[in-house]
Amino acid sequence: MATDATTPAGEDGSRPRARRLQPLLQCPWAVWGAFVATSVLLVAGYLLPSPQWSKSLLLGCSAVLSAAAMTWGTWAHRPHAQRAWWLLTAGTVLMLVGATVRPWVTDRTDLGQYLADPLTLGGYLCCAGGLVRLARAHSGLRREVVCDVLVLTVTGALLSLNHFVLPAVDIPGRPLAVSVLAGTYPLVDVVFLALLVDLLLTAARRASHQLLVGAIVLMLVGDVCYAVLGARGELSGSPLLDLPFVLAAALIGAAALHPSQRVQVVPAAGGGAHPWSPLRLTVLALSLVLLLVAVVTSGRTALHHWAALLATAAALALLLVRAVSAVNAHARVQAVLLRRASHDPLTDLPNRTEVLRTIDECRVQRHPAGHQVWVLYLDLDGFKRVNDGWGHQAGDQLIRAVAQRLQDEARGRAVVGRLAGDEFALVLTGTQQQACDLAEGVLDLVVTPVRLSTTEVVVSASVGIAPALYGASDALQSADAAMYRAKAAGRNQWVLFEESMRRDVSQDVELELDLRHAVADGALSVAFQPIVDIPTGRPAGVEALLRWDRPLLGPVSPVRFVPLLEETGLVTVVGMQVLRESVAQLARWRAEGVVDETFFMSVNVSPRQLLDAGFPDAVAQVLAEAGVEGRALLLEITESSMVQEDELTLKVLYGLRALGCGLAVDDFGTGYSALSYLRRFPVTRVKVDRSFVDGMCEDPSDAALVRAVEAMSRALGLSVTAEGVETAEQRDALHELGVRYGQGWLWGRPEPAERCAVLLRTAREGADALREGADAVG
CATH class of the missing domain: 1.20.1070 (Rhopdopsin 7-helix transmembrane proteins)
Incomplete structure (x- = not known):
């Protein structure tokens, strides 16, 4: 793959024009x-x-x-x-x-x-x-x-x-x-x-x-x-x-x-x-x-x-x-405004305010014996993948299709409303069994493939069911808590509310609040894990990994708090903090003689950061402040960042390559992996997901996939790093397949900078000793 960092024509956001006319268009x-x-x-x-x-x-x-x-x-x-x-x-x-x-x-x-x-x-x-x-x-x-x-x-x-x-x-x-x-x-x-x-x-x-x-x-x-x-x-x-x-x-x-x-056209400001x-x-x-x-x-x-x-x-x-x-x-305008105030503009379903009003209205009505008001809280599983992968237009089409299916299923039995995003509510007056039956029918209907304008997608749903005993807001909160229990239990299922679920919701709120305090106080830390050159055993770089030690409760898994950073939008702030600290650490290691000029620092980049046109300039400033050249920085992006070929994302990626930074596709093979993405985007490296490395010594299909990724990457001029290497057997198998770099517990766990420096020195000295011994034997 060519490593030229020149931005392709048309990626500057302007309409296609002849080059000779650009001066006139710009003045x-x-x-x-x-x-x-x-x-x-x-x-x-x-x-x-x-x-x-x-x-x-x-x-x-x-x-x-x-x-x-x-x-x-x-x-x-x-x-x-x-x-x-x-x-x-x-x-x-x-x-x-x-x-x-x-x-x-x-x-x-x-x-x-x-x-x-x-x-x-x-x-x-x-x-x-x-x-x-x-x-x-x-x-x-x-x-x-x-x-x-x-x-x-x-x-x-x-x-x-x-x-x-x-x-x-x-x-x-x-x-x-x-x-x-x-x-x-x-x-x-x-x-x-x-x-x-x-x-x-x-x-x-x-x-x-x-x-x-x-x-x-x-x-x-x-x-x-x-x-x-x-x-x-x-x-x-x-x-x-x-x-x-x-x-x-x-x-x-x-x-x-x-x-x-x-x-751009805007409405008139006056009357x-x-x-x-x-x-x-x-x-x-x-x-x-x-x-x-x-x-x-x-x-x-x-x-x-x-x-x-x-x-x-x-x-x-x-x-x-x-x-x-x-x-x-x-009169028509007033009717439209009234409708807009109570209905969702995308689906024309009742909005959250109208759903709450409907619940309270149903509660005060007289019901037959054994009947009461039930609220079903529905959230789509996999909607974010569709929205991020195929764009907001596809996401809107999916929301409208699901809304129509819910209306068809609930017609004559329940009122359907859209609360926000991919969240819906169904208000039913009946028995508990009728509420559960409705939830079962909704799950079967949602999981049916949805044909969009660009592709066909399949999503499921998680449904929480709660009775409206104490008011509309309380009913929605209870159904929401039950829905999160359904997601935690594996998704594509419904769960009936129990009082213990309120404590789980309270814990999630406390987790988010503590995370916000940790970000504001700079309490998150960075650990570093070696990336090793497999043939020589010499450390070639490290990956910076975010860690959080929650006061009084201990370490929190990144699997739990990183998605929360994404949801709250804090990931952009934290991402720049990690980048600045990691590049500065690389500069200190160089000054101390821990690593040489060929050693690189790998840092993860959020899809949100790739939608910021000023991100390349911010990276350039961080590199300049630390006195580190761009080729020493490897930025890891997710495959979902490449699925939607957004013009702004492309411009940002080419801007990063223009600085000399490498671009690695993280967890390759688990998402939307396609050769076409690697050809269109200016990536320089792929990282094979640990799930394939784990099974490559026992499952021939995993070994074949790793072999295919290595061959494809070599043909495109890309480097390959295998993640999750834990045994010498895995290392030797990767070496036989031609995979150059490895990362995993075999060479060291993520450690703070001081301990990682000791690990790097030891590994480098050991690799040098082995090489000298081999040279002497030769």
């Missing part, structure tokens, strides 16, 4: 500033006196620049609702092409005079689609919001009809299509503006959205100017009338390029999203005032009267629909 503000500066130069050039062809050229350049900016910004930033921004890009290009063509076709009298309009209208449609998608992506466009947009649209339509369309139609020789189009563009801008106002009120404040609003306002100004021109009977005017469109294109490009596009918020009511009030102005300023013809009447009726109908929709939406 978004510089790109945005360059675009803004160039746009300012184009606008300044447009303002200078120049012939029509040069202004058309500048307008075309503005279109190309804005299109390029939007394309680059959407591609590079990967903003929320990418399709929306691609539609906005296409719409902007079409509108600018239409604006570029318009001066050259305005004076024509054939169908060519309409050549610019399909382009412009196509651009408006694309922009409309983009804005709708953008609003929806930010939780906008609810029914009441659509009503607000339509009220504003009705107002804009009436104003456009009164002041732009009908006056233009009265001009002799003016085509109807030209007049209608002249009034349509401002109306579409009004709709766009309404959509963007909804976006600003619904989403969190974002500079890119504010720039979009400015662009639409400029487009509205430009279209109103052209509409006013058309109402006066003029088809063309000053080239400066296109300036708002040039500025609008620049703002849209600046919006797409703005670094705020990289920010603008609520249909009755002051901001929304202000916008609605302004729309109604404009509608009133449009009605009052309408002409005196029958067409004006009918248009005003229809607009007023439509606005009133929309306001009624809005009110009803807002009230219904409020």
Whole structure:
């Protein structure tokens, strides 16, 4: 296996990009500033006196620049609702092409005079689609919001009809299509503006959205100017009338390029999203005032009267629909909030609070003779393995599948709730036998294989059963204690609560409390066990092992307290303490001449530590403080750390290899062992689990497995260490199989640093003496 510590492409967390584009991607503000500066130069050039062809050229350049900016910004930033921004890009290009063509076709009298309009209208449609998608992506466009947009649209339509369309139609020789189009563009801008106002009120404040609003306002100004021109009977005017469109294109490009596009979407901080918020009511009030102005300023013809009447009726109908929709939406939200307060969001089962309420409610009801309320506390066996091995998504799928099975089994007999994580409760009113029968059925149902999206898994359950005699909380605690007794008894079984179990729960709580004090007081210690070069018998390294001597009670097995460190999250703190102390001890042994520069220190690393992006830097600091090079440190990881090929874990592992540290897979062969893991991860060593070493001299299959691991490791360039070596027979068998390193009681038990130093000196001197004797005989 190659020992190159270079991180593979894509492991830095960034999206795949061409190397030559990385400097631009890493300087978004510089790109945005360059675009803004160039746009300012184009606008300044447009303002200078120049012939029509040069202004058309500048307008075309503005279109190309804005299109390029939007394309680059959407591609590079990967903003929320990418399709929306691609539609906005296409719409902007079409509108600018239409604006570029318009001066050259305005004076024509054939169908060519309409050549610019399909382009412009196509651009408006694309922009409309983009804005709708953008609003929806930010939780906008609810029914009441659509009503607000339509009220504003009705107002804009009436104003456009009164002041732009009908006056233009009265001009002799003016085509109807030209007049209608002249009034349509401002109306579409009004709709766009309404959509963007909804976006600003619904989403969190974002500079890119504010720039979009400015662009639409400029487009509205430009279209109103052209509409006013058309109402006066003029088809063309000053080239400066296109300036708002040039500025609008620049703002849209600046919006797409703005670094705020990289920010993840978060809910709005204010109350603008609520249909009755002051901001929304202000916008609605302004729309109604404009509608009133449009009605009052309408002409005196029958067409004006009918248009005003229809607009007023439509606005009133929309306001009624809005009110009803807002009230219904409020009721739905309240129902959802009430449901969320009492039910688990993943499974939609009653949560702990609701389960407690259900137990108390059942207790006060009248029951037949011999019946009472029973609580079944269920915890999945093996859920952590699935969650750690296949990811949280697989864990969620498993939880939902088990929840559905529990509901199917308990339907009509018990209430099922989810307490937390992989813990469930079933509340049953009946006899003790009925509670036990339900537990038996649940166990049979849970153990059936579950098909997930990525694999098929099998888990079991441990169930505790307790009567609800003194209250809901007491019943849950009692059932929980019984469940832990079921786990201790071998799992996949149920246990009926007994009073003695309360003492066991109390002992577990005391154990955790004492462990927390021990961590805080630095009362945990480190012992060291030699790792020996089997052919020479010379110590090659030591493994640092955590020990805890509990006050008044004596040593506590690591099998008991290390999992507790993992569960409480203390393992990250303790892990760094062990690492710092172990590396410092290696430095002291070197200074005292106990070991040489080839001697290594092996330290266990928790999966939690591999999820910390700063872990390699912390290791580098520890090595620097002790003056020890990275190649003298071997970090042992579990196989479960490799099963879920997490990008962050890979980055951390490659960061550790970049320091020169070795990586060993601990207890190889007991979990998810696979050649593919060893090839994908930058490991340098495997440690064969003691269970295979124990039986290799009696069981040929164990010996064959050790032989296969050694051959596979040799092919990949990995070292092999055999754990749990206790007899000379095992040592000789490992030597014959080609296993280079061994660790176990044959060479020494884990000892404090002082005693381990004596052991190392003795073993080294003995190995040297044997070698010298062999050389002399030779």
